[in-house]
Amino acid sequence: MALSQPKDAGVVALIDALGAVSDTGCLAAARADALTRVRATGLPTRRDEYWRYTRPDTLTQAEVPTAAVFAHDDAPMFGEIDQVRLVFVDGVFDPAASDDPALAGIVIERLAEVQQRDIHWAKEVYGKLETAGQTPVARPLAALNTAFATDGIVLHVTGKAGKPVSISYLHENDTSDAILHHVIRIDAGADLTLLEQGPGAARLNKVMEVEIGDGGAFHHVQAQGRDHERRAVTHTFARLGTESRFKSFTLTVNGVMTRNECIIELTGDDAVAHVAGASVGDGNFHHDDTVFVTHDALNCESRQVFKKVLRNGATGVFQGKILVKKDAQKTDGYQISQALLLDGDSQFLAKPELEIYADDVVCSHGSTSGAIDTDSLFYLRSRGVPVAEATDLMTLAFLAEAIDEIDDPALAADLLSRLQGWLARRRS
Amino acid sequence: MLEIKNLHVKLEEEDKQILKGVNLTVGAGQVHAIMGPNGSGKSTLSYVLSGRGGYEVTEGAATLNGTDLLDLEPEERAAAGLFLAFQYPVEIPGVGNMTFLRTAVNAQRKARGEDELSATDFLKVIRAKAKDLQIDAEMLKRPVNVGFSGGEKKRNEILQMAMLEPKMCILDETDSGLDVDAMKLVADGVNALRDAGRSFLVITHYQRLLDHIKPDVVHIMADGKIIKTGGPELALEVENNGYADLLEERV
Secondary structure, three states, X not given: OOOOOOOOHHHHHHHHHHOOOOOOOOOHHHHHHHHHHHHHHOOOOOOOHHHOOOOOHHHXXXXXXXXXXXXXXXXXXXXXXXXXXXXXXXXXXOOOOOOOOOEOOEEEEEHHHHXXXXXXXXXXXXXXXXXXXXXXXXXXXXXXHHHHOOEOEEEEEOOEOOOOEEEEEEOOOOOOXXXXXXXXXXXXXXXXXXXXXXXXXXXXXXXXXEEEOOOOEEEEEEEOOOOOOOEEEEEEEEEEOOOOEEEEEXXXXXXXXXXXXXXXXXXXXXXXXXXXXXXXXXXXXXXXXXEEEEEOOOOOEEEEEEEEEEEOOOEEEEEEEEEEOOOOOOOEEEEXXXXXXXXXXXXXXEEEEEEEOOOOOEEEEEEEEEOOXXXXXXXXXXXXXXXXXXXXXXXXXXXXXXXXXXXXXXHHHHHHHHHHHHHHHOOO | OEEEEEEEEEEOOOOOEEEEEEEEEEOOOXXXXXXXXXXXXXXXXXXXXXXXXXXXXXXXXXXXXXXXXXXXXXXXXXXXOEXXXXXXXXXXXXXXXXXXXXXXXXXXXXXXXXXXXXXXXXXXXXXXXXXXXXXXXXXXXXXXXXXXXXXXXXXXXHHHHHHHOOOEEEEEOOOOOOOHHHHXXXXXXXXXXXXXXXXXXXXXXXXXXXXXXXXXXXXXXXXXXXXXXXXXXXXXXXXXXXXXXXXXXXX
């Protein structure tokens, strides 16, 4: 395969730093193809419209910006929930800390092992959804990930998984640069809950490709850790079959740079996709949710619910799009992005988009930013609730619509207590 | 109980004097009513006493059992025993009515150095009080005042008052927007709370509410001052003749 000329010097520097692409095993072709694509497109720069509100330089530079390991004594997230726990430390799988991956209804493997085989089903998914997700907007950091991912989890869900699979990403090295790629296939009628937590590395590039068969269901809850200096770019690519369900919720607390992209394609009739996020940031926090939902089948429903609490100069970004193709009649699309600005220094940048080619659809979108409502605050205070507590109460109320997207009450309660902790720590 | 002396208040944002020397003393266990035409400063008085922002006290004092109210934050005034039933109760989406009330009750108990109420004890108390005001369990679960009818909002105010057990209750046009039955219900709720240690300041446009909540003293307010004080008969006089006579008398 002839390599095209790289577009910019940055891509050369980063590719050189990452070393050679693995050229054996069942994923070699996908990796080579991804490398060709990222060389052709180059890495994102500030001039790209898609990166207008987020500076990509620290995500694309060859040298990893240092992120001090953040010491805290928080109880492990979702610790009370029965789960199969898989652990990565700075992007390296830790078998000793992980549970035996045997679980009824699901086959759990590691990408590093799968890719050594000549034949494996993962070949049919790895890089495929990512490639499809490059149109109409290029996502070079996802292609880079497909080329260079060192490891990841490969899940084949054949029935109803007996308990959630959880992936913990620990961060112990202040210059770690992790590239992880997960591949998930959910068979027709099968069901999986995936939990993810932790910062992962000083810089984490994570891709997850999820293929959901007819009538299948995928529940996803992730929390990105509260390291102050960590950086992350994540892409979730999902393709949904007939009557399948996709529900994803992300909690982001702190982090100087987070870009979470979610690219969903509804390809089977009557499918449902909900993607939601709550993020809270203080100071030099930058958080970007970029979502692209494509309706390409009849009678599908999609919801995007994103809420951000920003203070002390923090920045929140939302770019959300609903694309309804010509034959996707009876589409029900909803999108809301809202920011609560706790002071005048913080900012929220939003770009909601609808692009609709079908004529029988219901689509709505809204985006707001504002301060705490002074009338409500006074009402609470007049009943004796101190101003700090009243502000917290209203902040949690603001986030409620996003948290309500989590089906499991135990998971929602755990996340809520983390948010309460974050708020309590910030009371002056 | 409540003592207001020569209170002058202007809007913070503009140079507009609203209260121009209000003097008022409400004794323990008494019910005082304030009547007056629109724009006379009745609601401003209630907001200034409860600590709402946007007003500037330029002169005078207000004390509750000797404590200087004007020096306190709104939540401290509440803990000191002041309660304002709002003319327009605020809707707060996302905050459950029950959570709100429990937070408020316990915050006040904490501020007074008392133990917090357990969830079970709180439930027991609130259920009994809600029942008296015909507030059903569903209303307690809903977000504060969201989707409540006018009557439900006012009953919710009285429920909060019953739960917080304040010493000095200010009712700002609690009768506005209520039909006859709802007004009776709200008045019964207020009357049930009357006792020797609790005082009320009832702000209203109409005599009708005062048929249900019998006042000891009636004040007429106009142009930022109390221009006349009398017994319950003063309210009847207003009902029959309007404010015009009283305002002329003053000139």
